[in-house]
Amino acid sequence: MITTSVDVLVIGGGATGAAALYDLARRGLRALLVDQLDFTTGTSGRYHGLLHSGGRYAGHDLETAQECIVENQILRRIAPFAVEDTGGLFVATPVDPADFPARWLDGCARAGIPAEPLTPTQARAEEPALTPHITAVYRVPDASVDSFDLIHGLVEAARSYGSDAWIYQRVVALLREGDAVIGATLEDTRTGERRTVHAACIINATGPWAGVVAGLAGLDVKILFSRGAMIAMNTRWVNTIVNRLRPADDGDILVPVGTVCVLGTTSVTTDRPDDYRIEPWEVTKILAEADVVVPGIRHGRALRAWAGVRPLYEPPEVTRGEVEGRAVKRTFSVIDHAERDGVRGLVTVTGGKLTTCRLMAEKAVDVACAQLGVRTPCSTADEVLPIPAAASRRYHRLDHRLHRLEHGELPGALICECELVTRPQLEAAIAAYGEQPVALDDLRRDLRLGMGPCQAGFCGVRAAGILQSARKLSAEQAVRALGAFVDERFRGVRPLLWGHQLRQLYLDELIYRRILGLDALLESTPATPAAVAAATEEVSRG
Ligand SMILES: Cc1cc2nc3c(=O)[nH]c(=O)nc-3n(C[C@H](O)[C@H](O)[C@H](O)COP(=O)(O)OP(=O)(O)OC[C@H]3O[C@@H](n4cnc5c(N)ncnc54)[C@H](O)[C@@H]3O)c2cc1C
Numbered sequence: 001m002i003t004t005s006v007d008v009l010v011i012g013g014g015a016t017g018a019a020a021l022y023d024l025a026r027r028g029l030r031a032l033l034v035d036q037l038d039f040t041t042g043t044s045g046r047y048h049g050l051l052h053s054g055g056r057y058a059g060h061d062l063e064t065a066q067e068c069i070v071e072n073q074i075l076r077r078i079a080p081f082a083v084e085d086t087g088g089l090f091v092a093t094p095v096d097p098a099d100f101p102a103r104w105l106d107g108c109a110r111a112g113i114p115a116e117p118l119t120p121t122q123a124r125a126e127e128p129a130l131t132p133h134i135t136a137v138y139r140v141p142d143a144s145v146d147s148f149d150l151i152h153g154l155v156e157a158a159r160s161y162g163s164d165a166w167i168y169q170r171v172v173a174l175l176r177e178g179d180a181v182i183g184a185t186l187e188d189t190r191t192g193e194r195r196t197v198h199a200a201c202i203i204n205a206t207g208p209w210a211g212v213v214a215g216l217a218g219l220d221v222k223i224l225f226s227r228g229a230m231i232a233m234n235t236r237w238v239n240t241i242v243n244r245l246r247p248a249d250d251g252d253i254l255v256p257v258g259t260v261c262v263l264g265t266t267s268v269t270t271d272r273p274d275d276y277r278i279e280p281w282e283v284t285k286i287l288a289e290a291d292v293v294v295p296g297i298r299h300g301r302a303l304r305a306w307a308g309v310r311p312l313y314e315p316p317e318v319t320r321g322e323v324e325g326r327a328v329k330r331t332f333s334v335i336d337h338a339e340r341d342g343v344r345g346l347v348t349v350t351g352g353k354l355t356t357c358r359l360m361a362e363k364a365v366d367v368a369c370a371q372l373g374v375r376t377p378c379s380t381a382d383e384v385l386p387i388p389a390a391a392s393r394r395y396h397r398l399d400h401r402l403h404r405l406e407h408g409e410l411p412g413a414l415i416c417e418c419e420l421v422t423r424p425q426l427e428a429a430i431a432a433y434g435e436q437p438v439a440l441d442d443l444r445r446d447l448r449l450g451m452g453p454c455q456a457g458f459c460g461v462r463a464a465g466i467l468q469s470a471r472k473l474s475a476e477q478a479v480r481a482l483g484a485f486v487d488e489r490f491r492g493v494r495p496l497l498w499g500h501q502l503r504q505l506y507l508d509e510l511i512y513r514r515i516l517g518l519d520a521l522l523e524s525t526p527a528t529p530a531a532v533a534a535a536t537e538e539v540s541r542g
Contacts, residue, residue, distance in 0.1 A: 002195040006032040008368055009184055009199035011171050011213055013037075014044035015147055015354045017205035018154040018165075019361035019380065024203075025161035027369065027376040032163065032197060036170035036189055038442050039155065043207045044147045044354055045445070046276070046308025048230060048264055049257040050241060051075060051083055051145040052355040055090055055115065055138075057330060058107030059100065059247060064330040064353070065111035071356045072141060074381045075150070078358075081387045082150040086256055088142025089123060090115070091293050092135045092245035100246055101136045108140070115140050127238050129294045142241040144257045147354055148445055152388035160386070168437075169195075174202070174217040174346070181217050181337075181345035190437050201368045203347050205361075208273030208311040210350040219341050221348055224312040227275050229282040230264035231496070234301040234453050237261045237294055244293060250282075251289025258448070259419075260303060263290045267310075276307045278495045301500045303453060304492040313351045332360045336367045344371060389432065415466065416459035418452020426463060430470045440467060440485035453500075456489040457508035461516065479521045486512055 008024050010017045013035030024031035035041070050056075054068035076083050092101055108115040118126075120134035155165045166186075173185040175196070183198040206213045214221040236256040244252040255262045266282045283305060287298035313333045332352030338344045349364035362378040369376070401420040404410045412424040429446045430438055440463055443449050449463055450456030460482060468478035486508075493505050512518040 003198065004032070004195065005198045006030050007199065007372070008032075008201045008203060009034065009197050010203045010205055011035075011184070012042070012205035012207060012209070013039040013151070013155075013165065013167060014042045014205065014207050015151055015154075015357035016044075016207065016349055016352070016360045016364075017203070018151040018158075019357045020203050020205055020349070020364055021158040021163055021165060022154040022385075023358075023361045023365040023378055023380045024368070025158040025163040026379050027365065027374060029369075029372075029374065030162060031158065032199075033155065033158070033165035034169040034171065034184075034186055034197075035165075035167050038167050038445060039151045039165075040148050040445060042209070043308045043310065044151065044357075046230075046306055047147065047354055048253060049144050049146070049255045049262055050088075050253060050355075051143040052353060053088055053140040053142045054111050054113045055088065055104075055108060055140040055142065056243060056248060056253070058111055058113055058115075059104045060107075061330055062107060062111055064356075065107060065113060067331060067356045067359060068353060069111055069113045069141075071359050072143070074358060075145065075355065076143065078381065078383065079145075079150050079153055079385050081385075082146045082153060084144045084146075084257075086142065086144050086240050088140045088241035088243060089118075089127065089130075090138045090140060090243045090245040091123070091130065092137070093131060093133050093292055094135055095292065096135070096244065096246040098135070101138075104245060105138070108138075113140060127240055127242070129237050129297075130242070131293055131295055136245060138245070140243075142243070144241065144255055145354065146257070149388060150357075153385040156388045157385050171213060171216065174213070176217060176343075179343055181343060184216075199345075201345050201347065201371055203349065203364050203368055205349050205364065207350060208309045210311060210313070210348050212273065214335075214337075214346070214348055217337075217343060217346055219337055219343060219346070221313070221335060221350075223273070223350065225270045225273060225275065226310040226312055227268045227270045227277070227307055228265035228310065229278045229286065229305060229307045230262050231283065231286055231305045232257075232260040232262050232303045233297065234260060234303045237297050237300065242293055244289070249289075251286040254290055254294060254297075259452070263287070263297070270309065273309055273311070275309060278305050278307050280495070283495050299499075301453070302496040303501065304451075304455060305495040306492055311350045332356060332363075334360070334363045334367055336371075338371055347371070415462045416447075416449045416452065418454055418459075419448040419450075421447045421449050421459070423466065426466050427470060430467060438467070438471070440464060440481055441488055443467075444485070450485065450489055454504060455493050455508065456486055457504065457511055460486050460489070461511075479518070483518055483522045486518065 007029040008031045010033040021033040052068040054065035057065040115138040123137040168189045169186040171184045172187045175183040204213045211221045211223040242254040250266045291298040335348040337346040347367045412422040464482035
């Protein structure tokens, strides 16, 4: 078995783990980050996309509100490539509690969140889609944040200091020597190959899986799981983040992200870190609540629904098992297992928000450094991160992308018409994986391939063909890659089958099931290269 040694191993390639890797690297430690899948496949890729001003928590959770406003300002400064300064509005309507705005304003003042009152007329001049029935409206410094770009920025910066990150490496065992954790066994989730990493300290930044990973060292960390669903509408109904000005509830937020508008969310107690179910009532509720502030939106075209699981942790002495869901504070916890359990070499960090990932990392790394006797202070708030390569390959804003396309700055055939992904971009993204395996879903995260209205109906097969020739895949491998991609895309459309999206899915089904015969190809092994080539050719011709 291959063995590697590092100063600190970080488990979890979400925002918290990536921020911890960067922090460790800046403090001069050689760190390694591992994730069981790709970066952002946990909660950090299954979230709303809101860089909180803290306003959402000002009415009931002052600690989180304060953390958010401070970290909001820092992330804007150090990762401008990942943040779109949309601004945010808190909007009260006649059906919301009339006494809430005063309480909320007081919370904002105490947390240091600037909340500027607007008249309903001013607000509607800026956002004409807003309801005419506004009883109070305030502007706050919310923004939207792309977690993929942020995490890539953090990882690339850490690599420039000599640290590294490996994806598709699951920690399947934590190695203990007496009262110390001294390393981990990793398993490649694609090949099953195992290797050992020795580390003087391990940071467990696995979000909702934090209890599972701590359990590998025989330690008990009880996480509460709160599942939330979100829906992407196919256009930006609003260009500013719109929050309901009422006590936090289901369907309170509309976030313009890239080319879409994300509506959400719900809070359902569950018992699994990867429970991504979406129940029909959640879709109905989210659309109905969004329709109160943006009338007509529930009749718009909903592209895709997905769910994420919030890891909620409060020390046992705080919860005594009595609170759950929205009642649990959204601040984070760092557990020093040396102090709590007498087991050195392991620090767990969980809870919190994506907005506060840098602060969470700072506090976890402080504890790791104390265990290691390292005195270098955190400096992650001081310097602007370099723009990651992945961010410069993508063009989130439709007008930017159209401009580049029309002015010949995006040469090559269009592979994904919805998201304007070209063949050279796809080939460059595949090449960036070097010798490592790459799935079409990895390329989706890199380029937004297949994320538009047709949900891979047209681009999926073209991309599979390009992947096949770039990687010299067998026909069977190419068909399996396409099957996995299309299945995953269709999964997110299924909760939204009405109107345009129902027609779209039916067309996609006809393409994949009838023209390509994908189901039959997946069943018949091996598929013939000629059949795949002919089918690919047929769809590419339109
Ligand atoms: C519905 C919803 C909406 C949200 N909206 C917002 C928002 O708008 N703004 C905001 O700031 N926050 C939001 N949040 C909260 C935010 O998304 C999370 O707090 C944040 O993403 C957590 O990041 P993390 O890195 O701690 O965990 P994760 O992103 O979950 O990362 C943990 C990683 O650990 C990996 N892992 C697990 N087990 C292992 C193992 N054994 N070996 C290797 N790797 C492993 C997983 O694959 C995963 O990638 C939302 C959360 C939810 C659920």
